[in-house]
Amino acid sequence: MVKGFAGEIVRVNLSTGEIKKQKINEEWARLFIGGRGYGDKIICDEVDPKIDPLAPGNKVVIATGPTAGSNAPTSGRTMVITKGAETGTIACSNVGGFFGPQLKQAGYDMVVIEGKAKQPVYLWINDGRVEIRDARKLWGKKTTQIDEMIKQETDPKARVITIGPAGVKLSRIANLMVDACRAAGRSGVGAVLGSKNFLGIAARGTKKIEFADLAETKKAIDQARKLIRESGTTHETLPKYGTAVMVNVINERGGYPIRNAQEAYDADAGVTGGEEIAAKILMKRWACAACPIGCGRVTEIKEGKYKGHHGEGPEYETTWALGLMCGVHDLNAITEANYLCNDYGLDTISAGGTIACAMELYEKGYIPEKDVPFPIKFGDGDTVVKLVQMMGEREGVIGNLLAEGSYRLAEHYGHPELSMSIKKQEIPAYDPRAMKGIGLNYATSNRGGCHVRGYTISQEVLDWPWTVDRLKYEGKAELTKHMQDFTAVIDSSGMCLFTIFGMGYIRDYGPILRAITGIPYSDDELMKAGERIHNLERLFNLKAGLTGKDDTLPPRFLKEPIPAGPSKGEVCDLDRMLPEYYKLRGWDKEGVPTRETLKALGLER
């Protein structure tokens, strides 16, 4: 019997009201680790890849990893796996907070949501008991209100995950909020839950998780915590300045996408960065379950028209997306827009990327004046705040289109090339022209525009745990594959990707997983599991109808050189990396895994 897992999955069929329990499949725990990998396996086995993501036949797996409930650093992650509403690809959105360990201590490693409820419901999981509850009173309320109201209805100590008004209105960029302040943000997982009339889950648990070898578990966790303590990044700068410390880091290299990525450097970008956040609005740090880092920001706006408003954020991606991506330098407006996204349950990256796209479409004259209630020009923070509200409410012509994400918006106005998205998901805050490896990762990520599927920035920019030249193409195929496979292991373990800033190698994770689960996988076998997970996701996407042609970037990054700044003149020439990447992956020239590759990974039919 594998340890570390609670041992059971609970399946909730919303159409019939049936609740079923199922034992954890030990073979899958070995092959797919848990969390993302295990959830992928469920979705790939049970969901027709061609299904409309918003149809009742789609399923949602809400999963923890085998480390959840332990004291392994950052092990409180929750993963949401489904067919994404924005991308149409397999989606796995990963989030921190305190829900994961509560779910597991309540007796379940995962919840599988199936079908569609007749009216809005939520789930109350209390130490093994699972109950479907009426959510009509909560439906469409702000996430912060829902969090409080559900705790009143259940248990003040419960931990809550919920969609907000954006998910209810089926916005394709709707997220799932955890503890009302952390977000399973990407790929539109909130819309999938909304389509099922499913609001969220409250969980409360007190069970102890059994580990295979308690002494070894303690030893491995102590070593991991030591590595995190010894890293200046995880011990000092991340806690002190939060993730937005990256604003200057990336801007100084000329790789900070500005005004819908028409530019990549801004001399004043620092006014939206982590140093300014710490000086102007930070009230206190916030750490997720079992996290020794504490990069979360609890903030309050101290001046101007939003004075007195408080909440969480902004993170690096958010201060960029709602900031300079829209040409905005106003930290207070960025923070207000962030609070609104959290309340509506909107992904901040996609929200900002979509508004930026609308601004470029408008400034180029592609959006007629009749479609907008006011000019939507780059640079005005209050415009961004108003557009987030309209997006969250689907208000008016433009609000309704913004809620669909940038690709569908730009396509509607006849210019899909102005959507800075890959596989219809908006890029995060790294210009792939200035960091070639992240361009290859965007192009090949199984959920489209995303940095955390293969964070090559670690080597290309942060020089950790080794250094490569960000402007060179050589070696980027291998680096991208390595980071994608490595990340699949970390995600599936249930730990946070930020541990890589202290724990840079698989050898730092293997001992924890072996000690907790008792599964004797070697470090090499864990990396192979990461590769298996990546390929499994790829197979789902290919069956969904995507092809190698979708492994690309918006034409802007391929053809338009960066106009000014430290990376002036650079483009991202994918053709210099993609064929080598396919070869290293054991895929054919069309990007399809060969029979031999699938056989070697144990994925052949």
Place this chain on the structure above:
Amino acid sequence: MKVTVRFFATFRELFGAEKEIELESGSNVQDLLNVLCDSRQRRQKIFDRSGKLRPYVKILKNGRNIQFLEGVRMELEGQQIQFLGGLHAGLDDGDVVAIFPPVGGG
């Protein structure tokens, strides 16, 4: 010649955010750091006891990691020698040098 130096994150507490430094023509990054590290505390932050740059100190010249820049080229006994970049990377008037502690996130 004048170069602009920018410090970020925790380094700002010790060095300030930005300053202009006057250097002799032909100076390199090492020369610049020698000027900047004008106290024991500042020097210890950047260099180890043996005078080597601490591995966590990240330095950019005009946005490029100095590790990947070329150093000065000189003739030695009739042969052209190209030094590697790093601290030997040469500086020119108007250059911007950015200095970071270990950072991450994103």
